[in-house]
Amino acid sequence: MLRKELHVAGLTQPLDAQSLGALLAELGVEARAHRFEVAPNPCVGAAVLAAGEVVARGYHRVWGQEHAEVDALRAARESGVPLERWDALVVTLEPCSSQGKTPPCTEAILAAGIGCVVVGSFDPDPRHRGKGIEQLRAAGLEVIVLEASPLENTSPQFLSWNDFERRRRPRPWIIAKWAQTLTGQLTPPKSVGEGRWISGSGSQAEVGLLRSRVDAIVTGIGTVLSDDPRLTVRPSAGITAPPARVVLDTALRTPTDARLFHAEPGEAAGPVHVVSLTGADFSGSRALALTEAGAQVHGLRGDDVHHLNLREVTAWLWRQGFRRVLLEAGPTLLASFLDAGFVDQVRVYTGPVPGGRGESLGSWLVASALEERLDRECGEDQVLEAFLHVR
Ligand SMILES: NC(=O)c1ccc[n+]([C@@H]2O[C@H](COP(=O)([O-])OP(=O)(O)OC[C@H]3O[C@@H](n4cnc5c(N)ncnc54)[C@H](OP(=O)(O)O)[C@@H]3O)[C@@H](O)[C@H]2O)c1
Structure with missing residues (x-):
């Protein structure tokens, strides 16, 4: 696979599409460990990168409780690496943009002040699909969609939950x-x-x-x-x-x-x-x-x-x-x-x-x-x- 650099203004170093894909796959596998605790929600993993290195990881661990992005951002704050060095938040599923049992993750990302988000898959629910990405872009964040974390692998339960017949x-x-x-x-x-x-x-x-x-x-x-x-x-x-x-x-x-x-x-x-x-x-x-x-x-x-x-x-x-x-x-x-x-x-x-x-x-x-x-x-x-x- 060709190494492809993703240039995003303001980052300490360019992002590499191949290693981001590998990181998304890894986060997806790790997130699946929580599948029975989060279902029917999706298994989601997230990481914060600084200078190409992962400084923190987070997961959606329990149904109704905080999402992976919030967990990862908190772990990044606790890591001691200053915010100015955070390059990107990498997350296996598009951040949610609406209030559910927890507040929208887009709010937490905007409040954190990170400038770039890498997303591994779209939300399968047509009512939400693309909305989180739009909101972040409208607020001036760089959002890269790599589609490297297919929900068929990370969260078949979430696809079944969003199945047309089941929504009907x-x-x-x-x-x-x-x-x-x-x-x-x-x-x-x-x-x-x-x-x-x-x-x-x-x-x-x-x-x-x-x-x-x-x-x-x-x-x-x-x-x-x-x-x-x-x-x-x-x-x-x-x-x-x-x-x-x-x-x-x-x-x-x-x-x-x-x-x-x-x-x-x-x-x-x-x-x-x-x-x-x-x-x-x-x-x-x-x-x-x-x-x-x-x-x-x-x-x-x-x-x-x-x-x-x-x-x-x-x-x-x-x-x-x-x-x-x-x-x-x-x-x-x-x-x-x-x-x-x-x-x-x-x-x-x-x-x-x-x-x-x-x-x-x-x-x-x-x-x-x-x-x-x-x-x-x-x-x-x-x-x-x-x-x-x-x-
Ligand atoms: N090991 C465990 O995890 C566990 C857990 C719970 C219970 N148990 C044990 O199970 C035993 C009781 O078993 P059970 O089978 O009698 O209790 P159950 O399955 O809890 O209740 C069965 C009753 O539910 C009603 N029901 C309503 N709609 C139904 C439907 N669509 N299909 C089937 N039933 C429906 C029926 O009563 P109607 O005739 O009034 O319609 C049926 O007799 C006890 O010994 C208890 O200790 C074990």
């Missing part, structure tokens, strides 16, 4: 999380973990963190009746908007004294929504009792086997403003969501527990196309993370 019929990004025994059952033998717990304390702490990083947690009435979970976030420190708790309960069987309505001190508990079949409660007395207990009760259409229609449920979740949703249910609801193709991401904890009760999702896991798969350990548990349907 929007639904939240759904992460199905479950714990299973070595034989794939979701309920342990009665003699293990009070007949309820499969995974260890480290895994449970991870799930607590994951709960704090979604807009809503969805469960089924089967889980409410058997486990009576609270689905709260612990510890509550620093959580301003705990995730809503949604029970899919066709016939309004949720008990009014369920622990969902009784958070414990130190826990952050989001609002409770009970979603039932329209007309399931002829007299309205169950709905009234649940409302008095603190729930918001909603009626939706059913499917052909008289459960809730999951297409309706996902559209309803979207209308509530829920974008990243955690599905923490038993095998019945999990299987329905998986079969309907509405699960985008899985996190499965396998504890060192032989046997178990109920249906196993093991054969489902073996047969599925798990994409971008990651296998790791958490204490004594094996953890599998993967995307579904992103390619």
